[in-house]
Amino acid sequence: MDEVIKIINDLKAGTIKPIYFLMGEEPYYIDKLTEYIENTILTEEEKGFNQTIIYGRDTTIEDVISNSKRYPMMAERQVVVVREAQELSRTIDKLEAYAENPQLTTVLVFAYKYKTLDKRKKLVKLIAKHGVLFESKKMYDNQVGAWINKLLQGRGYLIEPKANAMLVEFLGNDLSRISNELEKLQIILPKGHTISANDIEYNIGFSKDFNVFELQNAIGSKNQLKAYQIAQYFAENPKDNPMVVTVSLVFSFFVKILKYHGLKDKNPKTVAPILGVSPFFMKDYDLALRNYPMKKVSSIIASLRDIDVKSKGVGANALPSHDLLKEMLVSIFS
Structure with missing residues (x-):
């Protein structure tokens, strides 16, 4: 999480890299970082001409590079996001030439879920040199409880230990699902509320007595x-x-x-x-x-x-x- 916070703080400070390669087994942080870049780099007016969303299964590396080499229109930058980029894993090495000399007016984002690049390859070194290479690792079950506490504190909530344990027990280390369930609770419960086992049972559907x-x-x-x-x-x-x-x-x-x-x-x-x-x-x-x-x-x-x-x-x-x-x-x- 510290690395995620650093990336976001750098973006807020205007330190924007031409390539963000977000990879790994845990999709939650890949999605959150991709979403943040999509929502903050460009204004709403700029997005129409300068933000391109591509899906890995529907494109090629050559098309991604072609889109990335375009110049922005009436904006300082353009954003090119490749969702489900793991679908391009067989040809991902073709990105090497672009990574060596990326378009500085483009922010190219790869959401490369459930897989990682071979760190011995030249491509990895080039991305790390010119951009951001982020690996989102799967969290161990015994780390999830502390993660829930930290996430809720950031949103202005607390949670009882039993309620926390219920979430971990029923949802495991699926961070996206846990976050979604907590967001539902936030709609119902006032800020500053301490989430209880009863809240979990009544609003999410896990029995607090029979589990x-x-x-x-x-x-x-x-x-x-x-x-x-x-x-x-x-x-x-x-x-x-x-x-x-x-x-x-x-x-x-x-x-x-x-x-x-x-x-x-x-x-x-x-x-x-x-x-x-x-x-x-x-x-x-x-x-x-x-x-x-x-x-x-x-x-x-x-x-x-x-x-x-x-x-x-x-x-x-x-x-x-x-x-x-x-x-x-x-x-x-x-």
Whole structure:
């Protein structure tokens, strides 16, 4: 995010490069930077003649270069944006000659999603020399919570730890989807509001009481009644709670508990980053640590592996979710 802020600050300060090659596995920042350049480099009056949007699947590198070599009309610059530029990956090396001597009155933007250029190639060095080469890397799941906090602070909101965890649990590291859901909340909630689990449930549709996050808490605290109630809800709503996902997340929970058992230093501030969880939730992991000795955790992990295989239809004659969920909880609580 720091690199994104630097690029935007440079643009605001008038330090505008002739090439912006935005690439990588995480499309969120590529989209945001592309959008920012489209919206700010030219005035609305200038865009009509001087802003060109091209799609990779509908063009060639030669056409992109031809458009980029044109001079602006009644403006200081023109902007050429190549969306879905990864469609040009097979011929992208043909950009080399242009990158060596780019048109200084053109701002050429490549939105090159889900892929990266080979950094050993001359093209990469030329783009870095004359323009901006930005790689948008996929964020790890354990980094997303902090990203949500920072994003909301910038927009004038706060979020409760549980609500934050719900978003990460249900949306993973899909930053674009998380941002879109938060934008919906911003329309409904006043600035300065602290987003709660209730806000998430009522406005986004994730149940605050019947989700994998609450299932983990019930399992960790050995609250069998609650765990079976959640399992019943999952069995009745299989589309919203796929068995494969449920088993995977419970498996991950116990792997963290096993890792926690193996740590000599059990200081919550030290343990939280190692486990990849928020310090706010360490009390739940502490409780699970006391409730499940290491030997039991190892046994549970082995059982969950078997259930995971069965949930994928291997050697189980397609057992219904209800039976698999019951088997999972029996193996945990027995």
